[in-house]
């Protein structure tokens with residue numbers, strides 16, 4: 082039975098049903114009993130595998146088709162009337178053609194299936210930040226994931242009201258045919274259509290599709306920002322708190338930084354990190370002239386491989402109940418999960434992510450085809466499970482930002498940390514980001530590409546206009562956060578990470594926060610302010626870059642150094658990206674910064 086009298090909602094659901102022709106329409110109420118029934122149904126059909134309920138209560142495993150394991154950037158479209166408005170780094174399709182194509186693919190695709198109607202909120206229901214959506218889908222996996230990742234149910238319909246608007250999302254898994262997979266966005270119609278996939282980022286339409294692509298477009302028009310950023314809170318020994326947002330590309334460390342456990346001597350002094358969000362931030366200018374951020378999500382869709390008790394104990398703890406695992410390995414001795422980097426106890430009896438028996442004697446870390454879990458295997462865990470979740474997680478106003486951090490995966494060139502000179506230079510630093518590609522999207526990994534503000538795959542409009550929006554926002558912020566860039570991923574000649582990373586990133590965070598208070602000096606270099614090596618706390622640091630090679634202050638010096646030759650080449654490359662890719666819509670403020678960088682790198 083329909084849960085609302087809102088005609089726009091009813092018309093949208095009816096149109097979806099008319100097209101896809103499901104046997105039945107089921108409204109998701111948010112009722113726990115209803116979700117329980119759906120879990121049972123999914124276990125019966127094999128869509129979910131029930132895990133050991135005494136070790137992992139309410140946890141399930143799901144395996145996708147092998148052709149459907151990551152976001153598909155080349156099948157993700159921004160469908161604006163004018164091609165120019167989608168800009169140079171998005172794939173574009175004419176909206177009329179896109180609607181026709183999607184209709185053709187989805188027509189009759191839910192025959193013999195049920196269509197679920199999910200009313201969901203991005204943000205706390207009733208908060209000034211909150212935006213509402215309705216996703217219709219034929220996948221129970223999508224329903225159960227959305228129920229973790231967003232706030233779902235009848236109260237959302239109430240908040241939309243009898244005449245309110247919402248973001249329309251239509252998902253049909255069809256035959257999960259990679260050749261007919263399309264993730265289409267219609268920012269001018271507040272509409273998203275996704276067909277022939279059942280993988281997270283392509284089908285949990287509240288996440289990347291709505292909260293970044295559609296929301297970035299709304300933000301540009303309404304004067305706010307939707308960013309691919311974690312939000313964390315730092316508590317200082319004197320009890321004060323500061324908040325930081327950080328944009329890193331997919332699988333480049335947001336979840337890990339958001340839940341960081343500081344080294345022992347920091348904890349003993351009274352430092353604490355709390356997580357507000359691990360992937361998306363919606364940001365507005367507050368009445369006090371500062372930037373205020375909320376996390377519009379309600380759960381974590383986190384990368385499993387590499388997550389362990391040392392790297393991210395908080396994320397691991399969050400996955401111990403009420404979690405859906407996707408494409409990890411199944412330890413059949415005790416019906417628990419395993420992935421590369423969880424521990425050294427390779428399970429003896431194990432089913433790999435493709436559903437085949439796994440032979441641990443053939444395992445070779447460097448060869449992906451021998452891995453038990455897919456490199457982009459994920460956990461969907463409720464945010465409330467996280468031991469370090471911030472008390473501000475549910476705040477309707479959000480948290481004020483002291484710093485914004487950009488960062489990428491760069492084996493060379495980019496130092497461990499540097500600070501921009503001011504807001505506009507910070508925007509330039511974000512626009513100049515490049516990062517090595519990861520398994521979070523299909524295609525080759527480890528390829529260096531431009532990924533401005535970690536938004537290359539997520540800005541729902543022209544990248545040049547997006548840069549301009551950042552510049553314009555700067556004019557509206559009386560008390561802007563300071564902007565930094567970090568790189569945890571510098572490598573030695575043998576490919577070892579030089580910086581210890583993870584909890585030890587606290588040492589860099591501390592310097593960043595001191596800079597926000599003007600409490601520490603820095604060296605001015607060609608690219609911005611870099612720490613003096615003695616200002617990064619290396620106390621009790623015990624890290625081996627390679628067997629027999631302990632990390633010392635010389636290694637720190639090496640990863641703080643600014644190599645002008647490399648940066649001259651970097652600037653030249655960036656110039657070509659601006660000129661040949663972004664072309665006409667580059668703000669003058671950014672070309673000025675580029676000219677200054679080129680000048681600074683001479684001789």
Ligand code: GTP
Nearest residue numbers: 331332333334335336337384386387521569582583
């Ligand atoms: P998305 O969910 O795709 O947006 O990824 P994310 O940015 O949240 O990345 P996440 O924190 O899940 O980390 C991705 C991978 O990078 C994992 O395998 C981590 O173990 C690894 N990683 C994270 N932080 C660090 C770090 O400081 N140093 C090193 N060497 N690896 C890290």
Ligand code: SPV
Nearest residue numbers: 152281282288289331521
């Ligand atoms: C990312 O790829 O940045 C993710 C995972 O956070 S997905 O939801 O698939 O986009």
Ligand code: MN
Nearest residue numbers: 330331332360
């Ligand atoms: Mn992400």
